[in-house]
Structures are given as structure tokens and as C-alpha cells.
Amino acid sequence: MSQTPVLDLRGIDKSFGPVRVLQQVDFTAYAGEVTALVGDNGAGKTTLVKCIGGIHPIDSGEYLFDGRPVRPGTPREAAALGIEVVHQDLALADNLDIVQNMFLGRERRRGLLLDEPAMEELARRTLAELSVRTIGSVRRKVSELSGGQRQTVAIARAVLWDSRVVVLDEPSAALGVAQTQQVLEIVRRLADQGLAVVLISHNMNDVFAVADRIAALYLGRTVAQVRAADVTHAQVVELITAGRSESLGITG
Numbered sequence: 321m322s323q324t325p326v327l328d329l330r331g332i333d334k335s336f337g338p339v340r341v342l343q344q345v346d347f348t349a350y351a352g353e354v355t356a357l358v359g360d361n362g363a364g365k366t367t368l369v370k371c372i373g374g375i376h377p378i379d380s381g382e383y384l385f386d387g388r389p390v391r392p393g394t395p396r397e398a399a400a401l402g403i404e405v406v407h408q409d410l411a412l413a414d415n416l417d418i419v420q421n422m423f424l425g426r427e428r429r430r431g432l433l434l435d436e437p438a439m440e441e442l443a444r445r446t447l448a449e450l451s452v453r454t455i456g457s458v459r460r461k462v463s464e465l466s467g468g469q470r471q472t473v474a475i476a477r478a479v480l481w482d483s484r485v486v487v488l489d490e491p492s493a494a495l496g497v498a499q500t501q502q503v504l505e506i507v508r509r510l511a512d513q514g515l516a517v518v519l520i521s522h523n524m525n526d527v528f529a530v531a532d533r534i535a536a537l538y539l540g541r542t543v544a545q546v547r548a549a550d551v552t553h554a555q556v557v558e559l560i561t562a563g564r565s566e567s568l569g570i571t572g
């Protein structure tokens with residue numbers, strides 16, 4: 321395919337003090353596809369997505385968005401490009417309701433007042449577009465929601481803004497089987513709607529259920545970027561645990 325990737329990071333380096341966490345990392349993600357980002361604990365996945373999302377500055381390397389060089393320095397700058405990161409801890413405010421959470425820090429106003437009807441309607445419509453039926457009222461407090469429902473609210477918050485890229489850092493880590501299934505369906509649907517979706521997951525079944533591409537990190541380096549259809553579970557596990565795969569001809 322000669323399609324330009326939405327995200328194209330090349331030779332990214334990132335250190336925290338003396339610790340080199342990312343070394344010469346390459347990462348691409350395409351519109352309409354789910355790209356799984358895999359790697360063992362501490363491989364650098366969260367650090368990479370925080371660089372993508374404008375939370376950590378990159379030390380060096382190229383960051384292209386739609387083929388243009390960018391350098392988002394804050395989450396707001398990343399959001400202006402259409403990049404939204406759903407963090408592992410979700411960062412939802414328990415004491416606020418679903419609408420308030422979805423518009424937190426980006427409230428709609430009419431004059432000096434908050435435009436509650438507009439926000440409520442948009443929240444409801446976004447959840448409906450994600451085919452979320454189990455939540456009930458959008459005025460429920462987030463503290464009353466299950467883990468899967470919270471995850472859904474966090475994802476809905478990310479797709480409210482004409483997003484182009486949505487990154488999900490381990491969305492199913494704390495979820496049961498049925499809720500994981502629901503979240504994976506939403507992930508797939510977002511890609512089918514044309515977003516570039518980046519999914520971090522340790523679960524190979526989840527990865528193979530939804531991913532078009534798989535990018536593997538090993539000790540802060542890119543070891544492979546492959547199409548999911550071209551690799552087996554065992555090969556991906558090998559890449560994650562050993563940073564190489566004999567059968568793929570990747571010698572690390």
C-alpha cells in the first residue's frame with residue numbers, strides 16, 4: 321500500500337535522565353486500521369504513546385502526522401491535530417457525571433453559561449454511535465459505573481473531537497470476558513469508521529481479534545512492524561519475550 325500513514329514516527333529516542341527508554345523507535349499507524357502495540361512490561365509502550373500524545377517531549381527523531389512534521393508539546397496540541405490518548409488509569413473524575421467527564425476541560429458554552437443540552441445530546445449521540453446501550457442515563461455519576469462502562473466513557477470522550485487517531489493503553493486489562501468483547505467491538509468499529517486506532521495490549525487473543533498490524537517493542541527498540549495476517553501468536557510471543565523470531569527472519 322502506498323497510502324500515507326496518519327502517524328509515522330522514525331528513529332525516536334527518549335531518555336529519562338540517564339535511562340534510555342526508547343532507542344531508534346519506528347512506529348506507523350494507518351487510517352481505518354487497528355495497530356496493536358505490543359511488548360513486555362517496561363518495553364516502552366506507554367512512553368511511546370505519551371510521546372505521540374504530547375505528554376513527553378521526544379529527544380530526537382522524526383514525527384510525521386499525515387506526512388507533515390509535527391512536534392505536539394502538550395496533550396492539547398496533540399488534540400488539535402486529532403490525536404487522543406485513553407490512558408491506562410483513564411483519568412475520569414468519579415464525582416462527576418458522564419457528560420461532565422466527556423467535556424472536562426473542553427466544555428461547550430453559550431455565552432457565559434455551559435451549554436448543558438448540547439453537551440448532553442452530543443454525549444448521548446457519541447455513545448449511541450459506539451453502540452453503547454448498557455450505560456443508561458448520561459447523567460449517571462462515573463463512580464456508579466462498572467469497569468467496562470468507564471472504559472466506554474473514556475473512549476467516547478476521546479472520539480468526541482473529530483479525532484483522527486485514538487490510542488488505547490491496555491483498555492481491557494481490568495475487564496471481564498463480556499466487557500472485553502464490548503471494548504474490542506468498539507475498537508474495531510472506530511477503525512471501520514476511518515480512525516487510526518492504536519491498541520496496547522498484553523493479550524494475544526485480543527490483539528489477533530482486532531488488529532490489522534502489529535508493532536512490537538523489545539527493551540525500548542522496535543523489533544517488528546508486521547501485518548497481523550502474516551504472523552502467528554507464537555511468533556508475536558517470541559518477538560515480545562526474546563526480541564527476535566527465527567521463523568520470521570527477525571534476528572533482533
Ligand SMILES: Nc1ncnc2c1ncn2[C@@H]1O[C@H](COP(=O)(O)OP(=O)(O)OP(=O)(O)O)[C@@H](O)[C@H]1O
Binds near residue numbers: 339364
Ligand atoms: N517518568 C519516568 N521516569 C523514569 N523512568 C521512566 C519514566 N516512565 C517510564 N520509565 C521507565 O521506562 C521504561 C518503559 O516504561 P513504560 O511505562 O513505557 O513501559 P510499558 O511498555 O508501558 O510497560 P507496561 O506493559 O508494564 O505498561 C521502564 O523501565 C520505566 O521504568
Ligand SMILES: [Mg+2]
Binds near residue numbers: 365366367489
Ligand atoms: Mg504501559
